[in-house]
Amino acid sequence: MTMKYNKRLFTGYDKKLKSRADELRKNMTQQEWNLWYFYLRNHRLKWYRQRIIDRFIVDFYCHAAKLVIEIDGKQHYTDQGIVYDTERTQVLQGYGLKVLRYTNQQVVDNFQDVCWDIERNLQQ
Template identity: 65%
Template structure:
């Protein structure tokens, strides 16, 4: 996570198994799941699966935030800012 990890004071794990899922990033201290979605997530089937998966993860008391690959690649600083804003506002 490079520059983001320098600004983010919490440990973030990549590819963390939770229940029957592997989430992209997980911060246990904040009960936060960060998902980075590629093209397969924008099909009807992908959207339904993501909604079900998000509901299950939220049932464990986790907050799930999603960004697209494009957002991360084209506006990494913006994504970092949004995450830091969420953390400051919600936690």
């Protein structure tokens, strides 16, 4: 059964996730760290890292662009990870957000291409 969500921007969050989001912010993966410090932190648009939206913590979020960026490690490619990410993406899209996904390896091997792809999506 597919759930429908209002196309609105979610402004609240699950307070129970705050300590986990704080922990993730302090312990970013190397790929998240690189994307944050070498690109998003000083971007012309305001970005948030490890942001709570609904019942999820997204890696990066830009309110102005309604854009979410996820950097995926191996756990995202298990059967369970694929099902979870599919549901998560549907929920986020239900709020009118666009979700971009990159693998850890893409960030390592093609950092500039990842940044260009983000910029292309910001222009749309």
